[in-house]
Amino acid sequence: MPRRCVTSAAMTEQRPSYDPSTVEKRWQAAWAKERAFCTTGRGEPFYVLEMFPYPSGDLHMGHVRNYTIGDVFARYTRMQGRDVLHPMGWDSLGLPAENQAILEKVAPQVRTPKNIERMKAQMQRLGLAYEWERELATYQPEYYRWNQWFFIKFLERGLVYRRETQVNWCPGCNTVLANEQVKDDFVCWRGHPGVTTRTVPEWAFRITAYAEELLKDLDQLGAWPERIVTQQRNWIGKSTGARVRFEVVGRSDVIEVFTTRVDTIFGCTYVVLAPEHALALKVTTPELRPQVQAFIDKMRQKDRIERTAAGAPKEGVFTGAMAKNPYTGEAVPIWLANFVLADYGTGAVMSVPAHDQRDFEFATLNALPIRPVIYPKDGAALPSPLEAATTDDGIVKGSAQFSDLDSATARDKMAAFAKERGFGEAAITWHLRDWGFSRQRYWGTPIPIIYCDDHGAVPVPEAELPVRLPDFDAIELTGQGGAPLAKLPAFYDSKCPTCGKKARRETETMDTFVDSSWYYARFLSAHDDAVVVSKAEAAKWLPVDVYVGGPEHAVMHLLYFRFWHKVMRDLGLVTSDEPVTRLITQGMVNASAFRCPTHGYVKAAEMREQKEAAHVCPKCGKALVVAVEKMSKSKYNGIDPMDLIETYGADTARLYTLFAAPPEKDLEWNPEGVDGLYRFAGRVHRVLAVHGERVRDAVLPKSQAGLPAADAEVRSALHRTLAKVTDEVGVRNHFNTAIAAMMELVNTLTDHRLHEEACPIGAGVIREVLLTFGQMLCPFAPHLAEELWAGAGGDGLVCHSTWPKADPQAVAKEIITVAIQVNGKLRGQIQVSTSAAAPEVIRAAKSDENVSRHLTGKTVKKEVYVPGRLVNFVVSG
RNA sequence: GCGAGCGUGGCGGAAUUGGCAGACGCGCUGGACUUAGGAUCCAGUGGGCAAAACCCAUGAGGGUUCGAGUCCCUCCGCUCGCACCA
Numbered sequence A: 001m002p003r004r005c006v007t008s009a010a011m012t013e014q015r016p017s018y019d020p021s022t023v024e025k026r027w028q029a030a031w032a033k034e035r036a037f038c039t040t041g042r043g044e045p046f047y048v049l050e051m052f053p054y055p056s057g058d059l060h061m062g063h064v065r066n067y068t069i070g071d072v073f074a075r076y077t078r079m080q081g082r083d084v085l086h087p088m089g090w091d092s093l094g095l096p097a098e099n100q101a102i103l104e105k106v107a108p109q110v111r112t113p114k115n116i117e118r119m120k121a122q123m124q125r126l127g128l129a130y131e132w133e134r135e136l137a138t139y140q141p142e143y144y145r146w147n148q149w150f151f152i153k154f155l156e157r158g159l160v161y162r163r164e165t166q167v168n169w170c171p172g173c174n175t176v177l178a179n180e181q182v183k184d185d186f187v188c189w190r191g192h193p194g195v196t197t198r199t200v201p202e203w204a205f206r207i208t209a210y211a212e213e214l215l216k217d218l219d220q221l222g223a224w225p226e227r228i229v230t231q232q233r234n235w236i237g238k239s240t241g242a243r244v245r246f247e248v249v250g251r252s253d254v255i256e257v258f259t260t261r262v263d264t265i266f267g268c269t270y271v272v273l274a275p276e277h278a279l280a281l282k283v284t285t286p287e288l289r290p291q292v293q294a295f296i297d298k299m300r301q302k303d304r305i306e307r308t309a310a311g312a313p314k315e316g317v318f319t320g321a322m323a324k325n326p327y328t329g330e331a332v333p334i335w336l337a338n339f340v341l342a343d344y345g346t347g348a349v350m351s352v353p354a355h356d357q358r359d360f361e362f363a364t365l366n367a368l369p370i371r372p373v374i375y376p377k378d379g380a381a382l383p384s385p386l387e388a389a390t391t392d393d394g395i396v397k398g399s400a401q402f403s404d405l406d407s408a409t410a411r412d413k414m415a416a417f418a419k420e421r422g423f424g425e426a427a428i429t430w431h432l433r434d435w436g437f438s439r440q441r442y443w444g445t446p447i448p449i450i451y452c453d454d455h456g457a458v459p460v461p462e463a464e465l466p467v468r469l470p471d472f473d474a475i476e477l478t479g480q481g482g483a484p485l486a487k488l489p490a491f492y493d494s495k496c497p498t499c500g501k502k503a504r505r506e507t508e509t510m511d512t513f514v515d516s517s518w519y520y521a522r523f524l525s526a527h528d529d530a531v532v533v534s535k536a537e538a539a540k541w542l543p544v545d546v547y548v549g550g551p552e553h554a555v556m557h558l559l560y561f562r563f564w565h566k567v568m569r570d571l572g573l574v575t576s577d578e579p580v581t582r583l584i585t586q587g588m589v590n591a592s593a594f595r596c597p598t599h600g601y602v603k604a605a606e607m608r609e610q611k612e613a614a615h616v617c618p619k620c621g622k623a624l625v626v627a628v629e630k631m632s633k634s635k636y637n638g639i640d641p642m643d644l645i646e647t648y649g650a651d652t653a654r655l656y657t658l659f660a661a662p663p664e665k666d667l668e669w670n671p672e673g674v675d676g677l678y679r680f681a682g683r684v685h686r687v688l689a690v691h692g693e694r695v696r697d698a699v700l701p702k703s704q705a706g707l708p709a710a711d712a713e714v715r716s717a718l719h720r721t722l723a724k725v726t727d728e729v730g731v732r733n734h735f736n737t738a739i740a741a742m743m744e745l746v747n748t749l750t751d752h753r754l755h756e757e758a759c760p761i762g763a764g765v766i767r768e769v770l771l772t773f774g775q776m777l778c779p780f781a782p783h784l785a786e787e788l789w790a791g792a793g794g795d796g797l798v799c800h801s802t803w804p805k806a807d808p809q810a811v812a813k814e815i816i817t818v819a820i821q822v823n824g825k826l827r828g829q830i831q832v833s834t835s836a837a838a839p840e841v842i843r844a845a846k847s848d849e850n851v852s853r854h855l856t857g858k859t860v861k862k863e864v865y866v867p868g869r870l871v872n873f874v875v876s877g
Numbered sequence B: 001g002c003g004a005g006c007g008u009g010g011c012g013g014a015a016u017u018g019g020c021a022g023a024c025g026c027g028c029u030g031g032a033c034u035u036a037g038g039a040u041c042c043a044g045u046g047g048g049c050a051a052a053a054c055c056c057a058u059g060a061g062g063g064u065u066c067g068a069g070u071c072c073c074u075c076c077g078c079u080c081g082c083a084c085c086a
Helices: A008-012 A020-034 A061-079 A095-104 A108-125 A141-156 A207-220 A226-236 A262-267 A286-301 A304-308 A357-366 A407-421 A519-525 A535-541 A557-570 A604-608 A641-648 A650-659 A671-695 A709-732 A735-751 A763-777 A782-791 A838-847 A849-855
Strands: A045-050 A083-085 A160-170 A175-177 A196-205 A238-248 A254-259 A270-273 A316-324 A331-337 A348-351 A424-430 A449-452 A456-459 A493-495 A502-505 A544-549 A580-585 A589-596 A600-602 A625-630 A815-822 A825-833 A859-866 A870-876
Touching: A020 A108, A020 A650, A020 A782, A045 A061, A045 A519, A045 A535, A061 A083, A061 A544, A061 A589, A061 A641, A061 A650, A061 A709, A095 A108, A108 A641, A141 A160, A141 A456, A141 A557, A196 A286, A207 A226, A207 A238, A207 A557, A226 A557, A238 A262, A238 A407, A254 A262, A254 A270, A254 A348, A262 A407, A270 A316, A286 A316, A286 A331, A316 A357, A331 A357, A348 A357, A407 A424, A519 A535, A519 A557, A589 A604, A600 A604, A641 A650, A641 A671, A650 A671, A650 A735, A650 A782, A671 A735, A671 A763, A671 A782, A709 A735, A709 A763, A735 A763, A763 A782, A815 A838, A815 A849, A825 A838, A825 A849, A838 A849, A838 A859, A838 A870, A849 A870
Parallel strands: A045 A083, A045 A544, A270 A331, A544 A580, A815 A870
Antiparallel strands: A160 A175, A160 A196, A238 A254, A238 A316, A238 A424, A270 A348, A316 A331, A449 A456, A449 A502, A493 A502, A589 A600, A589 A625, A815 A825, A859 A870
């Protein structure tokens, strides 16, 4: 990227040119000295929050975008007179830090604060308006002790429990693996073969206890992006239907199935259990046991994702056992199949191949009978034989007393019948599962539990919190062999809080989603040792007014923290039902990536400096594939924000990220586009450089009255821009068009030669331009804004000034342009007074030369006048 | 497969309630200033035409309307999310 030099005009005239680094450092120092971004206690509270980062050590462009968007809200709202809370912290526990520690042999306790310091300096260099006094970091015991406190509170309320869960298990590493750590053929990411699934105990939050409320309250989230709400709704996945119990023929066992289509149950021709189902092997007849056992083992080898992927071939095995359909008394075969999930519904389904596509495919594959019982409402016949399942509702046939009912009615009556006879009932099933949060990792919050032989799992008494993580040096961290803390007797040897006998401390740590589920509340009482959050502060600030972050958190973080908020409410800590009123999800930051089909990605920065013809692989000379992709290290298409700031300054970096795309859309990084914003900043600065000294004491015009025509025009343009920017920022949150409006203003200023010494505009108007421009620019380019404000003699800091109000008189137009259409086609434009009435405008329109040409010889059938906009003559002939 | 979103100049994007399509920026073209220009300033820039006028143009096709980028229907393409959820 070329370093831009100063303008020759400024140089020859010995005027200070735009030098962002000097300007920005000056104002950053001033803000720090004044503690400029602290809450004031004056004005209506407004809480702006951005998703806090993992402190990797360096900001990337995604951060810059995220935090700049938040900063615009914070700064603008403060200028509206609100008491703005805008804090920042560090999501500093978790796997990345632990892996880095293993790799570098540096303790995360040492590395993390250094990374934080570095990243914080970068944020300050960007001019972000944070109240650093409230800074928090989740790795600090002062923070994670409240994770432990919450754990105990949740435990008391039955919202934490111990359960058995299926995980991927690598016998080579002797540890649990995430799905993405398991490669094909059951080989782990380190190369060990034989990865299998295993049942292990873990701690889980009973988020499903809040499923109904999490679903219902989505209706309150009108200011959330629709797609996030939809994703949450799908994820929660409420499903209404019925449970029905089938007796196993000749045994006392009962198979319970869940179905949303109980109306089809007379068409049930077999029953399928998940391979993990408790009865799977139990009901199997002795002669079929070897096959069934082999099938179960095979399924156990595969992880859930692979086994249940849509499109995976359906596999199954007959158990030899039969089950009795309680509605018909008919005995149907019991099968096991890969596509039935153990942890959804009851882990068993009734199969109606005529009316369920999966059942249809499975039945076809295994020559099981297909029996239609639902017929089209219009009386049409079903194809025979069926080529696919018919899944629509219809009229029930061949179903005893339920025959001839429509599907919906049949479902109600059949569920009621089951309830009456005691073999079933209406039921609801959720896609949402409880949240397992045990991690066999070191760099996390220790779970405050002590296992006693006599008293079981006993919570650590509150007074003994926090349970601190032992020093890193005390542990041999390898990423293998299960929970690291389980290798440290000094950590786990303890005494039972109940009886004092020798006991063992829990060695698992918590998922880091726990940390981020309530940090927004902790900012309100960041230094309070007595309570996690003070009720008064919570009542004052919550819910968060604007929350800005990436859409990738749609269903994990954003669901967990909604859950946590509701529990905090039930604990009496907060009063609102939802944590965040308004959510802004910003798009990705993309850039061209250059890839050789053989040798992989090539550094984009080097390619950009070459002509297009030279975009060839340096190794083989083949043409490179160019595609716009998300910035990332591995694709060599990233832009380092700090390089950008060094070249252009923080203001230009901010302006570009806001201008190039609206917040919610993906942003394509165009290195040349940045120049345009630098030019804009330079042109604004130039007006100050040329006139600042001269006009800083000038008297501001109070109105349009008495201004020379050119002055009045400039002032009108200024106030129109102000009105536009106020609307775009405050109402529509379209920052790109707000900046475009300011660019238009600069163009107008240039038309009136405000960039020249010999400018005919009066000093008072120029001063008003500089001051107001400074205020409008403040949320976007805050340093340049301060420079304008101070240079034009404004009082104090511009970021503390009150957002100006557009002068209606200056905004109003006396003459407007009205478009004239004939049959909807533009034929002319006329200038009319705003006070002109419709007949007058229409008369003027008809007398326009070009328009009258199109009207002659025609009959005007209709005249449409949209006041102030257009006239349309509908003609014929 | 289901759900959501999006298709507008060479590019990023604008068009707020159905009312002058292409604001603003990039790029490009020409000019001024200049030893120089990758700085700055000025002018131009959707396509057709030398051109006023006119015609065409918002993924494709149809519809509603005085008027459609915007609303409705059908289709095509792209992106994201979920993915055998009984």
